[in-house]
Amino acid sequence: MQGMGKTLLDKCWDAHVITDLGGDYQLLHIDRHLLHDLSGPPSLRTLRRRGFPVRNPELCFATPDHCVSTQADRDDASTPSGSRLIPMLRKECGESGIALFDLGSAEQGIVHVIGPELGLTLPGLSIVCGDSHTCTHGALGALAWGIGSSELNHVLATQTIIERKPKQLRVTFSGRLPKGVHAKDLILHLIATEGVELGVGHAMEYAGETVRAMSVEERMTLCNLSVELGAKIGQVAPDSTTFEYLHGRRYVPKEAAWDAAVRFWQTLPGDASAEFDREVSIAADSIAPQVTWGTSPMHGGAVSDVVPDPLVYRGGADVSGVRAALDYMGLKPGQPLCGLPVDYVFVGSCTNSRLSDLQAAAKVVAGRRVAQGVVAWVVPGSERVKREAELLGLHRIFLEAGFEWREPGCSRCVASNGEYVPPGKRCLSTSNRNFVGRQGPRARTHLASPVTVAASAIAGAIVDVREWD
């Protein structure tokens, strides 16, 4: 399908092929393997019991995030899952010689937040992790995707993976984001308009002037939701913004090695003559703040819209599915999304827990109070984000408004640490999935940007931040 030129993905992919395995599968080298407390410990133990050593422990890095409590003064035993899995992660990493950014260390955090933060994520690197949101790392031009536990075992034992090259889809965003509209809104809009199957079998590349103008953190939000489009991989071509973000970080090459690396990274963006299997164009300047109303990330739209009629939504393509979603969410067709009361708000997750997310949320919260009866949490993505936010005094803004200011972890995005939203309660969340039961049995999740979530916490109901003074 590709013409003479190579895409960013072609260049990243071809640099990792060790050998062809027949058919369309190839053996690829893995440059970084990131592990967390949920999928890491059982795989490391399985591998050890099967008698396979970890082939390149120096290329593996681990941190606990899924099962950690986010309450103050936490330890391993603060959650039932953590009490079992965190000591196991520590023991297995110790025996295998894998670097661990442990609970209580200055580096701990959500694996997709700390990878870029530490400079473990670099342009052109192949990165895997037993977590579907590994696509986040593509924001720096890495080739990164989520894998299951058998593949995880395979990578530990061989430092390789068996994969086939995906088809390629470029989304080009043009124009400037309007006031009150953020990277999260952009990607939620794409999912709502194109559907959750758009990227199945494809790798995404996000391009265009809107993306070029984005910070690396905004690009991470964009790439993070690639898997919600069905794509395992989402990338942004590295540029001077990427290099400025990386310079000086802990695991980034230094001095002459830095210069050599940058020269290499500058060759990675796709050639002008490269062709994609599919192309989509989006005008960013006409997008509204987004919020979801159903149980799939595609069940959403402008915050100023009403809940759709299942018979009308997408031409009635999924009437029973949309009816079930509205029933689960406790919503009726025609109901406005603005003004819908919320019980919980959650600012956090690998989608939106970085410093710029917290700064944007704090800006709308400053000097105001969370509405009575709303449980509002801010969960920074990492210890470093937490420290930097506290240096800026953001924690005081949130605490004075009535938010809880918590410790880093995945928390209420996936509730694998027991931090559930109770049954029937409505939660406006900066996370990535509104699936049935995702935040806890019968929990009702609406996805939105940190700014929409923060403003809605103050109002006690979903608000359109464009009308927020």
Next chain:
Amino acid sequence: MDRFEVLCCRPLPLLAANVDTDIITPMRRLTGRNARPLADYAFEAWRYDTGDADSGTPLPDFPLNEPAYADCAIMLTGQNFGCGSSRESAPRALHDLGFRALIGTSFGDIFFNNCFQLGLLPVVVEQSVFERLVETTVEVQVDLAAETLSWGDELISFEVNPLKKRCLLEGLDTIALTLSHESEIADFQSADRRSRPWVYDL
């Protein structure tokens, strides 16, 4: 891993679109101590009247609860089945329930790979073929060696990667296969270390 055999049964229809792996195996059943085997919790939000396998009663019209499908090894799955989380518990639970093949028009990419690892064959078919499969009331045969689906007068070919096929048919472990390429892996790393030293010099 078991060797993959020829399958023949009336396929169980689970036709909802975009079934995510959180619905197949809810997170709380992956982190806590369960009273029952994992397979009992599969689809629990849809399968039991309370949405909870521990407290609920099976809903009689949910396909997994229908006695007619008790020994079923083939599932017909709606589009984009297995989207979302990379959790391998999802195909594992389906395997534990006795399924060995899933037939649908598309699958979540991570889920698709995970299925092969567990001896579960995901078969991608055209929409028109899928619609005929949904309508049929007779047994369907899945023959991986021949790469065919057959039922009534129908005989449909499907494609599967030769390596994945061999692993399923022979019950092979891919780690052992890949370790047979060890010298190529070592050669790759030593050449790559010269061209991209920052990957290795940490």
